[in-house]
Amino acid sequence: MAGLATTFGSGAMTNSINEIPDAEMLFLIGTNTTEAHPVIGYKMRRAKRKGAKLVVVDPRRTELAEIADYWLRLKPGTDIPLLNGIMHVIIREGLHDQDFIKERTENFEALEETVKNYTPESVSVLTGVPVNDIYAVARLYATTDKAMLFYTLGITEHVCGTDNVMSVANLAMLTGHLGRPGTGVNPIRGQNNVQGACDMGALPNVFSGYQKVIDPAAREKFEKAWRVSLPESPGLMIADMIEKAHAGELKAMYILGENPVLTDPNSNHVRLGLENLEFLVVQELFLTETAEYADVILPAASFAETDGTFTSTERRVQRVRKAIEPLPGMANWQVIIELSKRMGYPMDYTSPEEVWTEMASLTPSLAGVSYHRLEAKGVQWPCPNSEHPGTPVLHTGSFTRGKGYFQGIDHIPPGELPDQEYPLLLSTGRILYHYNVTTPYSAGIQSMWPEEASELNPDDAARLGVETGDKVKVASRRGECVTNILVTDRVPPGMLWMSFHYKNSPANALTSAALDPVTKTGEYKVCAVKVEKIQEVGTCGGYM
Amino acid sequence: MIMDFVKFTINGKEVEVQAGISIIDAAEQAGIDIPRLCYDKDLSPVGACRLCVVEVKGARSLVPSCVSPVTPGMVVETHSPAVIKARRKVLDLLISNHPLDCLTCEKAGDCKLADYCYEYGVKESSFEGERHNYAIEESNPFIVRDLNKCIQCGQCIRACDEWTGIHNLNFAYRGFDNKPSTFDDLPYVESECVFCGNCVSVCPTGALTERQMKHKGRRWEMKKVKTTCPFCGTGCNFDLNVKDGKVVGVTANRASAVNGRSLCVKGHFGWDFVHDERRLTTPLIKKDGEFLPASWDEALDLIATRFKGIKDQYGADAFAALSSARCTNEENYLVQKFTRAVMGTNSVDHCART
Ligand code: SF4
Ligand code: SF4
Ligand code: SF4
Ligand code: FES
Numbered sequence: 001m002a003g004l005a006t007t008f009g010s011g012a013m014t015n016s017i018n019e020i021p022d023a024e025m026l027f028l029i030g031t032n033t034t035e036a037h038p039v040i041g042y043k044m045r046r047a048k049r050k051g052a053k054l055v056v057v058d059p060r061r062t063e064l065a066e067i068a069d070y071w072l073r074l075k076p077g078t079d080i081p082l083l084n085g086i087m088h089v090i091i092r093e094g095l096h097d098q099d100f101i102k103e104r105t106e107n108f109e110a111l112e113e114t115v116k117n118y119t120p121e122s123v124s125v126l127t128g129v130p131v132n133d134i135y136a137v138a139r140l141y142a143t144t145d146k147a148m149l150f151y152t153l154g155i156t157e158h159v160c161g162t163d164n165v166m167s168v169a170n171l172a173m174l175t176g177h178l179g180r181p182g183t184g185v186n187p188i189r190g191q192n193n194v195q196g197a198c199d200m201g202a203l204p205n206v207f208s209g210y211q212k213v214i215d216p217a218a219r220e221k222f223e224k225a226w227r228v229s230l231p232e233s234p235g236l237m238i239a240d241m242i243e244k245a246h247a248g249e250l251k252a253m254y255i256l257g258e259n260p261v262l263t264d265p266n267s268n269h270v271r272l273g274l275e276n277l278e279f280l281v282v283q284e285l286f287l288t289e290t291a292e293y294a295d296v297i298l299p300a301a302s303f304a305e306t307d308g309t310f311t312s313t314e315r316r317v318q319r320v321r322k323a324i325e326p327l328p329g330m331a332n333w334q335v336i337i338e339l340s341k342r343m344g345y346p347m348d349y350t351s352p353e354e355v356w357t358e359m360a361s362l363t364p365s366l367a368g369v370s371y372h373r374l375e376a377k378g379v380q381w382p383c384p385n386s387e388h389p390g391t392p393v394l395h396t397g398s399f400t401r402g403k404g405y406f407q408g409i410d411h412i413p414p415g416e417l418p419d420q421e422y423p424l425l426l427s428t429g430r431i432l433y434h435y436n437v438t439t440p441y442s443a444g445i446q447s448m449w450p451e452e453a454s455e456l457n458p459d460d461a462a463r464l465g466v467e468t469g470d471k472v473k474v475a476s477r478r479g480e481c482v483t484n485i486l487v488t489d490r491v492p493p494g495m496l497w498m499s500f501h502y503k504n505s506p507a508n509a510l511t512s513a514a515l516d517p518v519t520k521t522g523e524y525k526v527c528a529v530k531v532e533k534i535q536e537v538g539t540c541g542g543y544m
Numbered sequence: 545m546i547m548d549f550v551k552f553t554i555n556g557k558e559v560e561v562q563a564g565i566s567i568i569d570a571a572e573q574a575g576i577d578i579p580r581l582c583y584d585k586d587l588s589p590v591g592a593c594r595l596c597v598v599e600v601k602g603a604r605s606l607v608p609s610c611v612s613p614v615t616p617g618m619v620v621e622t623h624s625p626a627v628i629k630a631r632r633k634v635l636d637l638l639i640s641n642h643p644l645d646c647l648t649c650e651k652a653g654d655c656k657l658a659d660y661c662y663e664y665g666v667k668e669s670s671f672e673g674e675r676h677n678y679a680i681e682e683s684n685p686f687i688v689r690d691l692n693k694c695i696q697c698g699q700c701i702r703a704c705d706e707w708t709g710i711h712n713l714n715f716a717y718r719g720f721d722n723k724p725s726t727f728d729d730l731p732y733v734e735s736e737c738v739f740c741g742n743c744v745s746v747c748p749t750g751a752l753t754e755r756q757m758k759h760k761g762r763r764w765e766m767k768k769v770k771t772t773c774p775f776c777g778t779g780c781n782f783d784l785n786v787k788d789g790k791v792v793g794v795t796a797n798r799a800s801a802v803n804g805r806s807l808c809v810k811g812h813f814g815w816d817f818v819h820d821e822r823r824l825t826t827p828l829i830k831k832d833g834e835f836l837p838a839s840w841d842e843a844l845d846l847i848a849t850r851f852k853g854i855k856d857q858y859g860a861d862a863f864a865a866l867s868s869a870r871c872t873n874e875e876n877y878l879v880q881k882f883t884r885a886v887m888g889t890n891s892v893d894h895c896a897r898t
Contacts, residue, residue, distance in 0.1 A: 017778065017779075017802055018802065036776065037776050037777065037778050038738075038740065038776075038778075038808030038809075038810075039778045039780050039802070039803045039806050039807065039808055039811075040778050041709075042707055042708055042709050042806055045709030046706070046709060049709070188777060189777040190776070190777060190869075191776070191777060191869035191870055192772075192773065192774045192775060192776055192777055192779075192869070192870060193777075193868075193869050193870060193871065193872065193873065193876070194777060194869035194894070195777065196869075196872070196873040196876060197867055197868065197869045197871070197873075197876045197894045198894075199873065200867075200873050200876035200877040200880060201876075201877070201880045201892075202867035202868075202876045202879060202880050202892055202893065202894045203880075203892070203893060203894075204890050204891055204892060204893055205890070207880070207884075208877060208880075213884075213890050222884075226881065226884075226885045228885045228888075230884055230885065230888075231860065231884065231888055231889055231890050233890065234890050235861075235864070235883075235889050235890030235891030235892060235893075236861075236864055236891040236893070237893050238866060238893045238894075238895060241864045241866075241891065241893065244864075249861075249862065250861075250862060250863075250864055250891075251854045251858050251862040251863070252850065252851060252854045252862060252863045252864075253863070253864050253865065253866065254847075254851075254863075254864075254865045254866070254879075254882075254883075255865070255866040256865070256866065256867055256868050256871060256875065256879055257867075257868030257870050257871045257875075258866050258867075258868050258869075258870075258894060258895040259895075260866065260895050278850075278854060279850045279851070279854060281847050284824065285817070285823055285824065286820075286822050286823065286824060287822070287824060287835075294828075294830065295829070295830050295850075296827065296828070296829050296830070296838075296843050296846060296847055297824060297827065297828040297835065298827050298843060299823070299824035299825050299826060299827060300824070302774075302817070302818050303771065303772075303774040303870075303872075304771070304784055304791050304815070304818050305818075306872060306875075307874075308872030308873060308874045308875065309772075309872055309873045309874065310772045310774070310779065310872060310873065311779075311873060312772075312777055312778060312779025312802065313777035313778065313779065314779065314802070316779050316801065316802065317873070318772045318779055318781065318801070319770075319771070319772065320771050320772050320774075320872055321769050321770060321771045321784075322769075323767075323769040323771065323784040323786045323791055324786060324789050324790060324791060324818075325789060327818075327823055327825050328824065328825050328826065328827075329825075329840065330840060332871060332872075332875045333872075333874055333875055333878055335840075335844075336875070336878040336879065336882055337878070338840070338844050339844055339847060339848060339882070340882055340886050342844055342845060342847075342848035343848045343851065343852060343886050345885060345886045347878070347881075352872065352874040355874040355877055355878060356873070356874055356877075358877075359873070359874075359877045376799070376801075377799075377801035378779075378801055441817035441820040441822060441823075442813070442814045442815070442816050442817045442820075443685070443816055443820070444685035444686055444755075444756065444813050444814075444816060445685075445809070445810070445813065445814050447685050448684065448685060448686075448733075448739070
């Protein structure tokens with residue numbers, strides 16, 4: 001979420017989910033909401049029925065694309081020129097919100113300068129989106145009062161993910177669609193507590209509440225509270241960890257509840273890195289692909305076995321309540337305490353609530369949140385004190401960083417494009433029925449949707465001689481795997497689309513090693529592959 | 545917002561309510577519960593079952609309170625003898641064609657039809673009638689559909705349409721054969737169904753039930769624990785149903801801030817991974833390439849020794865931790881605290897940055 005943090009000073013969804021049914025326009029960029037976030041998708045359908053205009057930007061014909069007023073089927077990886085083209089029209093036609101720009105933002109000239117070059121005509125060539133649609137969507141967005149922007153994986157999982165996010169923010173600022181209900185820039189976050197993991201400081205550069213580790217005052221506060229001296233320099237991001245493991249500089253890791261071998265792009269690289277460690281501890285619910293590499297596996301407790309909190313994509317902190325005893329005998333928080341004690345640093349919490357209370361006392365944006373207040377409906381941060389009602393809409397008076405910062409952003413082509421040898425573009429995403437690591441262990445869900453079906457356009461299918469139900473081998477420069485094919489015009493010609501949920505078809509064995517230089521997010525969305533029909537059912541593996 | 549208010553009289557008491565609301569909602573505000581089978585505040589009203597009828601002074605017949613707005617000066621009786629008689633008749637008719645197998649019904653204890661029959665003393669039907677003999681649909685892993693128990697309230701149809709936005713259901717056939725049906729009367733698996741189970745959540749009878757909860761216990765034995773869904777960032781809430789220390793199902797909870805009673809297939813039916821037999825329950829230590837079970841003490845002592853050794857030998861930056869976007873805030877806070885305060889490095893991250 002680095003992009004939004006640069007523009008506004010905060011990287012979370014600016015508005016709230018229950019504003020959706022009353023919005024007048026929903027502008028979705030790279031988000032297949034009805035599958036990835038179904039209940040948000042329900043609300044979008046409801047808004048559409050109530051008369052809201054719906055614009056969907058996606059190469060794939062998603063469910064919402066089918067009912068959209070405008071479906072902009074752009075070429076993958078061309079979000080920035082499209083957004084620049086839309087802003088070009090808005091500025092040229094004088095539809096931008098000049099008061100908002102003057103009072104609330106800075107550096108508008110830079111944006112103006114950049115988007116000047118992106119005429120709808122040239123953008124249409126780059127993106128494949130018709131000129132008329134660019135005009136129509138630009139006018140519609142600029143002139144609709146309650147217009148909400150949404151995006152997810154589709155836009156953040158690119159080499160230029162950070163830039164994409166800043167482009168979306170530019171568009172909202174340009175038209176003053178911020179700081180009011182029914183507007184905003186809304187990244188819908190994938191995993192249930194990715195917002196919370198970031199908020200809690202499970203990041204190499206910040207403590208909880210995004211307090212920087214390089215800030216001496218912040219460090220001093222935590223040093224006093226924790227009674228230790230703390231390291232000054234930021235730590236490693238996950239991609240760097242894997243690099244350092246390869247290089248033999250990283251010797252030991254503790255991995256709680258993540259399965260990077262399956263979920264990270266370029267999984268073979270991850271395998272090799274983990275193999276190279278001297279000592280790996282993995283704490284998991286199941287014997288995952290990552291756990292196989294561990295020296296010690298600790299059994300984890302599930303969400304049903306612990307008290308605690310999750311923070312949703314709309315910054316709402318809500319209670320998780322213990323329903324049953326932890327199956328492994330200990331909840332995860334107890335395990336960390338036990339380990340810490342054995343290493344000579346006792347942590348004397350007797351409940352997750354005490355952990356929360358300590359965190360809140362050190363974290364200004366959550367200082368007003370107590371378990372007691374979460375009882376009924378949760379609280380949306382920032383919530384600086386116990387009288388504060390929480391914040392459904394961010395940036396109402398000013399941005400977290402003061403003024404919103406415009407940036408001129410140019411088109412960066414995807415890191416790897418199809419060529420003669422690897423003629424198809426692979427794109428990956430989420431499907432309704434699965435969720436990373438847990439759903440494959442749901443008997444019901446697994447029995448209904450047991451296998452990957454990769455989507456291929458009828459034109460390509462005919463050329464390759466494959467039909468729905470056929471098994472094919474998919475190969476990229478990094479690895480290969482076997483998958484079933486579903487022939488459908490949901491995907492455009494030249495594209496193969498896979499989800500990343502099934503371990504028998506690990507799409508991430510194929511994906512690109514190119515990373516966004518700022519967030520180090522893997523480029524899951526775009527990579528070049530070739531497809532071959534096979535007769536035998538084989539198993540999968542990467543090139544080791 | 546400026547609101548208009550109207551005064552009216554209900555069961556002899558004068559009350560003031562917001563203009564335009566229905567008698568049934570106004571009664572609720574006045575602390576009077578009017579029975580209902582087709583009405584739900586979160587669905588559009590249709591006035592189909594007529595159980596909610598009330599007497600309105602001056603009206604020629606009883607009026608269904610869920611579709612009748614309060615008007616100024618209106619005088620309403622919600623439990624007059626005429627009303628009670630009418631409600632008994634409605635219930636009598638409904639059970640004339642209802643298998644009274646409450647002894648084995650999964651919904652027993654949580655069935656509106658049974659509750660109202662109890663309240664109004666309707667024990668058996670005075671009508672002799674034809675009975676349905678629909679096959680019970682169990683061809684999907686999530687929802688059991690026994691339309692013999694359907695009372696044609698239509699709530700499932702509206703929940704599917706108005707909450708999920710799928711419109712997979714509609715009434716089909718006429719008269720006695722009238723029932724909620726998918727297009728072409730196909731089983732759910734062959735229909736457009738996305739298995740959100742929202743139809744199950746609103747069904748007042750045993751016609752639609754959660755298959756995972758079948759034979760897992762009586763509804764009143766289940767402890768409900770409200771929690772937050774672990775499957776995506778929307779933050780839906782629901783109740784885990786617990787019996788004998790095991791999760792046996794998920795049911796919707798009206799008091800959920802984000803989703804109300806709407807859920808998706810993952811939240812409603814994906815919970816069973818919790819008791820999957822492949823769950824790890826004991827620490828495992830790898831010896832000669834093989835994982836061998838160990839006690840918590842053994843495992844934690846070994847980890848502490850190795851972590852300490854590596855830190856002493858190579859320095860703090862030889863260690864890194866990955867926390868989890870699936871785990872709780874408290875767990876994440878502890879992982880970063882452990883990494884920073886105990887191991888002495890800032891190398892902590894989690895996998896998903898999206
Ligand atoms: S499960 Fe959901 S989609 Fe299927 S019929 Fe019921 S409400 Fe409709
Ligand atoms: S199945 Fe249930 S909800 Fe649907 S009409 Fe019948 S009784 Fe009502
Ligand atoms: S019920 Fe579905 S939409 Fe709601 S949080 Fe769970 S997975 Fe997300
Ligand atoms: S509840 Fe009013 S008619 Fe059914």
